[in-house]
Amino acid sequence: MKSVRRLAWLLLGLCLATTLSAREMLVLEADTPAQHPERYTYLSFDPGRTKTIDDILAQDEDQWQLNHRDFIHLGFSTDNIWARISLKVGDPDEPVWIINLADPLKDEIDLYIVSDGKVQETFHARANQSFDMRVSPHRHFLFPVNLSQYQEADIYIRMNFRQHIILPLEIMPRSEFLKMDQQSSFVIALCTGALLVMSVYNLFIFLSTRNLSYLFYVGTVLNAGMYFICMNGYGFQYLWPNAPDWNNAAPLVFGSGVAIFGNLFTFHFLGLRRHTLSHYWMVALLVGSSTGMIAAFLGEYVLSNTINSITGLICWITFASLGLKSCWEGNRYAIYFSIAWLLPFISWTLLNLGFIGIVPLSLNLLYVSYGAFIVQTILNSLALVERIKVIEAEKQQVLADNRAKMNFLAKMSHELRTPMNGILGMAELLTGEVKDPRARNYAEVIKSSASTLLTIINDILDYSKIEAGKMALENIPFDLREVIDHCLNIQSIQSRNKNIVLYADIAPDIPASVYGDPTRIGQILLNLTSNAAKFTEQGHVGIRVVYEDAEQNLIQISVEDSGVGIEPSEQLGLFDAFHQTSASVNRTHGGTGLGLNITRQLAELMGGHISVSSTPGKGSTFNVTLNLTSAAPAPTKIDVIPRPVVLLIEENKQLGSVIHQQNKIWPFDIAWVNSVDEALMYLQSNAQFRPDLICFNRESALSYQTTMETIQSLVPLKTEFLALEDTTHAGVVSRRKTALDFISVRKPLCIQDYPRLFIKAMNNDLSTTKILSPEVPATEPAGNRLNVLVVEDNAVNQMVIKGLLNKLHHKATITENGQEAVKVFTAQQDEFDIILMDCEMPVMDGFTATRHIRQWEEDNHCEPIPIVALTAHILPEQQQSCFDAGMDELLTKPVEIERLKSTLNRNTDRFQRLRSIRV
Missing domain, CATH: 1.20.1070 (Rhopdopsin 7-helix transmembrane proteins)
Incomplete structure (x- = not known):
């Protein structure tokens, strides 16, 4: 029995010896590079995370598993992982070896050096510790150990990770590590x-x-x-x-x-x-x-x-x-x-x-x-x-496409605006020549329709210029009131068949002159007032101007109407290109859908903005805020002693209120009542009130003839009665001989017409069939009469320019192309005061002709004659070409008589200097 027992112990010892001898050991040599001990690593798992190093040293060998891969990766695990590496030091002369755990993102690491069954050295590293608490101040977890004192040693590593368990281990001599690092x-x-x-x-x-x-x-x-x-x-x-x-x-x-x-x-x-x-x-x-x-x-x-x-x-x-x-x-x-x-x-x-x-x-x-x-x-x-x-x-x-498009638009602009010049010019001449009111009305309709067509053409061209970034702005002093007056004059003609009251309410503190671009501001006002009138069948369309912030020179210009209004859902894209509020709008009111978009972009180009407020069924208000610096102080109140007294009978509360407020500016004392009955009551209760003028709407007064006769009996005999009546002939004046003697003036009228109208009526200076708008003087002093060389190839435009010059009492000499103009000018240079030069002509264009004339003047030491371009081109680069050729100014077609007159007046000093030199 004893022999059997001895045999069993012998077999067990042999097995243990075999097991121990089978343990994989990593031999460290100083002359070898970094060692990767993954295949020499044994792994053991501690699910309860309770084992200590003593427990690990005492556990059975079968609880260790040898890693057979070149890389230790265990996925995600909440266990404590123990790794064991057996080392044999082959070169005891290398004192310090570096154990490098090359993954810097570990949570807990404990490293133990075990030799002869005892823990010789211990190292700890924690992810929740600051960097300066690491064993070695390095980006990796480094453990420097002196292995030269051991012939054999076991390294035990306890790891606890919350991320991927990856164990990239390296063991190398310190000198080798420094080189690799x-x-x-x-x-x-x-x-x-x-x-x-x-x-x-x-x-x-x-x-x-x-x-x-x-x-x-x-x-x-x-x-x-x-x-x-x-x-x-x-x-x-x-x-x-x-x-x-x-x-x-x-x-x-x-x-x-x-x-x-x-x-x-x-x-x-x-x-x-x-x-x-x-x-x-x-x-x-x-x-x-x-x-x-x-x-x-x-x-x-x-x-x-x-x-x-x-x-x-x-x-x-x-x-x-x-x-x-x-x-x-x-x-x-x-x-x-x-x-x-x-x-x-x-x-x-x-x-x-x-x-x-x-x-x-x-x-x-x-x-x-x-x-x-x-x-x-x-x-x-x-x-x-x-x-x-x-x-x-x-x-x-x-x-390149834009250049082609802009060239096309420039060509189309020239081709479209040239005949428009003929239509508008001849309509202008016809209006001044025709005496019959009906024929005059026909001429006005032609002029208005042509102006509408020109506006559409300009909208399309302006939209293209803005999109191409070629819209140039001026910054010159101008009278904002004149721009508004001009806008309302145009709108009064276009709205003559509607029962619309047009007015402007300009705050007294608005400067008489401001710096800005009058053309573009006028375009904004025309777009907004035209849009307002288009959607207003009766009521009012007004322009209101106030300071939004006087210190910042912010002026708010509002265009308000009593039209159909705009639904809130339709206001969102109102300022987008080609946008109209509904499909029925285009059928009912027409339009391109560009006006408001151009208005918005023009306002933004001038550093301002536009907004809208509207109530369906009650009307809309468009507010444009612009930075307009004052160029001249606000107009002062005109003091006339004694001040004429006006009784205004006006049913439209908006218009009546605006006119009544003009007491601050106009040289009148205006009393305003809403109806004929109120006027009678006012006169009866104010016996001392003695009006010099009573202004009323004839249509409203027709049913109050007896009351009007009573009113006539209550006022002085000198009191004039001014009746405003709605007809298709705006501004025509006549005197009616009825039981009530009154002067009849046909509407619509602009708010700026009223003071001039009141003064003329009180002075009995309103003659029959006279238009209230300013007329060109019937005669011009002979000394101011100019000899104008007109260079124009289009026969209709020749007639227009010649007719406008004749109306201004100037002499026109017509040539049909640049070559003929150069020949005539060089032969008769002393006879001409100014040249109106078309740009696009056969044989020789206006640019070449201008260069020839300037060269001839230089060669002959002559004073340069003013040359004004007559051009249908509106693009900046085409207009710049005119100045580059030597022209002095531009007149874009269609040519308006007022613009032509202003251009000639601006050059008066040059005309006189030329004449003095020639004498």
């Missing part, structure tokens, strides 16, 4: 520097171009760079050494940032449309990536890592797929983009397959994933560069 630091610094340079470069491009693709590209690169820095431990070492919690979350946060900014970069770079399947898919990925970032901030590292891994893979393949789709659609720059996102997709796919054990996992895969980010950054930068080239080529093509 310098090399790796250089490579990492080089890669990080490249990312930083790319970020700064593209950030400057964004600041100069304001293209969001560059901004989101910079965000993607910076997040990738920070992720790269975090994963290599430099963030904790240099950037946040006292924030260990942030150090744990940072890689996950920046990883999510790569996906988020990559998403935004893809959307803008590829120009994806909103509200499409691609758009919604990208939004879903954006939400997923943001969720991963939020989870990291909350400390849910396992959840964040899982979300990032899934959304990252989906993002990369989505971005690459969308890039390939863009390539298929013809965007060649998208090929770089697609390859750029395929690289991280491939590397991350291999890395995640390694994490779950499908493919072998090694450090090389990690390095490949880092390299993929670098290459991706370069490729995306190349994609942006290529995109710049494509955009620049497209821009040049657009510019």
